[in-house]
Amino acid sequence: MSVEATTSRAQTVSETLSSAIELLENDQNLKKQIRESIEPIDDLSRSATTELNKLHSAPFSQHAEICQNAINIIIRSQPLWVDVAKLIPENEFYRYQFALGPTMRQLTTSIVLARFILHDELTPSHTISTILGLQSDQNGVLQLSAEDYLQGVIGAVNELPRLSVNAVTSQNFDLPIKISSFVNDIFASYSLLNLRNDALRRKFDSLKYDLKRCEDVVYDLTLRGLTKPRE
Amino acid sequence: MADVDVLMPSEGESSVGVSRKQHLMSTFESYRAELDTDNERRERLIILSRSITQLSKKLIFHLHRNATSPSSQQKDKCLREGRAKEREIWVNFGKIKDELKSIGEGDEALKGYWRWNRQVSPGLEEYIEALSFLYYLEHKSLVPLDAVQKTLSDEAGEPLVIVTPEDYILGMSDLTGELMRYATNALSTGDHNTPLEVCEFVRTVKAHFDGIPPHMLYKLSKKQEETTRSLEKIEKVCYALRLRLIEFADKPEVLAMMAKRALEDAAEREEKGRED
Numbered sequence: 001m002s003v004e005a006t007t008s009r010a011q012t013v014s015e016t017l018s019s020a021i022e023l024l025e026n027d028q029n030l031k032k033q034i035r036e037s038i039e040p041i042d043d044l045s046r047s048a049t050t051e052l053n054k055l056h057s058a059p060f061s062q063h064a065e066i067c068q069n070a071i072n073i074i075i076r077s078q079p080l081w082v083d084v085a086k087l088i089p090e091n092e093f094y095r096y097q098f099a100l101g102p103t104m105r106q107l108t109t110s111i112v113l114a115r116f117i118l119h120d121e122l123t124p125s126h127t128i129s130t131i132l133g134l135q136s137d138q139n140g141v142l143q144l145s146a147e148d149y150l151q152g153v154i155g156a157v158n159e160l161p162r163l164s165v166n167a168v169t170s171q172n173f174d175l176p177i178k179i180s181s182f183v184n185d186i187f188a189s190y191s192l193l194n195l196r197n198d199a200l201r202r203k204f205d206s207l208k209y210d211l212k213r214c215e216d217v218v219y220d221l222t223l224r225g226l227t228k229p230r231e
Numbered sequence: 232m233a234d235v236d237v238l239m240p241s242e243g244e245s246s247v248g249v250s251r252k253q254h255l256m257s258t259f260e261s262y263r264a265e266l267d268t269d270n271e272r273r274e275r276l277i278i279l280s281r282s283i284t285q286l287s288k289k290l291i292f293h294l295h296r297n298a299t300s301p302s303s304q305q306k307d308k309c310l311r312e313g314r315a316k317e318r319e320i321w322v323n324f325g326k327i328k329d330e331l332k333s334i335g336e337g338d339e340a341l342k343g344y345w346r347w348n349r350q351v352s353p354g355l356e357e358y359i360e361a362l363s364f365l366y367y368l369e370h371k372s373l374v375p376l377d378a379v380q381k382t383l384s385d386e387a388g389e390p391l392v393i394v395t396p397e398d399y400i401l402g403m404s405d406l407t408g409e410l411m412r413y414a415t416n417a418l419s420t421g422d423h424n425t426p427l428e429v430c431e432f433v434r435t436v437k438a439h440f441d442g443i444p445p446h447m448l449y450k451l452s453k454k455q456e457e458t459t460r461s462l463e464k465i466e467k468v469c470y471a472l473r474l475r476l477i478e479f480a481d482k483p484e485v486l487a488m489m490a491k492r493a494l495e496d497a498a499e500r501e502e503k504g505r506e507d
C-alpha cells in the first residue's frame with residue numbers, strides 16, 4: 001500500500017467520523033435544550049407540591065383553598081409547555097420522553113391529590129392533559145402517556161395514608177373515611193391490570209401498604225365510635 | 232390514550248360510591264387492554280432484536296474465521312457469504328418495520344419507532360458493529376453513517392429503522408475491538424500489512440472519540456477504555472512485527488514462526504488477564 005493511499009484513506013475516515021460527531025453534538029444539544037426548557041415547569045411543580053404539603057397541617061376549612069392554589073400554580077405551566085413542544089421534532093415525542101416523563105408524573109400526582117380533596121374523584125388522564133394545556137394544537141407533539149399517568153396516580157395515593165393520620169390528629173374524622181374508600185377503589189382498579197416487572201409494578205406493590213394504613217386509621221376510629229354512619 | 236377516558240360526571244358528589252368504583256373499573260379495563268397490547272408488542276420486538284444480535288454475532292465470527300485466509304479467492308468467498316448473512320439480518324429489520332406499521336401507517340409508525348427504540352437498539356448496535364466490520368474488510372475503510380442508513384432501508388429507500396449518530400458512534404467504538412482480533416489473527420497468517428493498517432485506523436477512531444466529552448455520551452466513555460486496551464494490544468503486535476521485519480527481512484519462514492509464537496503469548500496474556 002502506497003503512502004499516498006494510506007494518507008487519503010485516513011483523511012476519509014477522519015471526515016466520516018467528524019461529520020458523525022457533529023450530528024451527535026446537534027442531537028445532544030437538542031436534548032440539553034429540552035431538559036432546560038422543562039426546568040421552569042419543575043419549579044412550578046415543586047411550588048405546587050409545597051402548597052399541597054400544607055394539607056397535613058392546615059385546618060380542614062382551608063383544604064379547598066390550598067388545592068385550588070396548587071392547581072392554579074400548575075395551570076401557569078401551560079405557556080411553558082408550548083416552549084417545550086416547540087423544541088421537539090414532529091413524531092419524536094417518545095425520543096425525549098425520558099426528559100419529560102418524570103415532570104409529567106409529578107404534576108399528575110399533584111393534580112390527582114388536589115382534585116381528590118376538591119371533588120372526591122380520580123382525575124381522568126384527559127383532564128390532566130387539559131389542565132396542563134397539552135391538548136392545544138401548539139402542543140400536539142406532547143402527550144401524557146398511560147404509563148406516566150398510571151404512575152402519577154399512585155404517587156398521589158402514596159400521600160394519602162399520612163394525610164389520613166394527620167386528619168385524625170386535627171380531629172377531622174370524615175376525611176379518613178373518604179380517603180379509605182378512594183384508595184380502595186383505586187387499588188381494585190389497578191388490580192385489573194396485567195403488570196410486568198417494571199417501575200409501574202413496583203409502584204403498584206406500594207399501594208397495598210397504603211391501603212392497609214388507611215384502613216387501619218378507619219378501624220381505630222370505628223373502634224372508638226368516632227365515625228358517623230354513612231347515609 | 233384519549234379514548235381510554237370516559238368523562239366523570241362533573242357534579243359527581245351525589246353519585247360517589249358504587250358508581251365511582253364501576254366507572255373506574257371500566258376505565259381501567261381500557262388501560263388493561265392498552266397495556267396488554269403494548270406488552271405483547273414489546274415482547275415481539277425484543278425477540279426480533281435478540282435474533283438480530285445473534286445473527287450479527289454469527290456474522291462477526293464468520294468474518295474472523297475466514298477473512299485472514301491467505302488465498303484471495305477464499306477471502307472473496309468469505310465476504311460474499313458475509314453479505315448474504317447481512318441480508319438475512321436485514322430481513323429481521325423488515326419485520327421490525329412491519330411490527331411498527333401494525334400500529335399505523337406513516338407518522339404513527341415513526342412515533343412507534345421512537346417509542347420502542349429501547350427494545351430495538353441493542354440489536355441495532357450489534358448489527359452496526361457487524362456491518363462496519365464487513366465494510367472494513369471489503370473497503371479497508373470506515374462505513375459512513377449515511378451508508379449504514381442506506382443499508383437499513385427497503386427497496387424504495389424508506390428507512391426500516393432509524394440509525395442515530397449515537398447508535399453509529401457506539402457501533403464504531405465496538406468495531407475497534409473486532410479489528411484488534413482481526414489484526415492479531417492476520418499476524419498468524421504472515422499478513423504483515425494488516426496489523427499496521429488496523430493500528431493506524433484504530434488510532435484515528437480513538438483520537439476522534441477522545442474529543443467527545445463524557446457527559447455527551449456516557450456509554451462511549453466506558454467503551455473508550457476498551458478501545459484504549461485494544462489499541463495497546465495492536466501497538467504491541469506492531470512493535471514486535473516491525474523489529475522482526477527488520478531482523479529477518481530475508482527469511483519469511485522465520486517470520487511466520489515468530490508471529491505464531493507472539494500470537495500464542497498474546498492469547499495467554501489475555502487468558503491470564505481475564506482470570507485476574
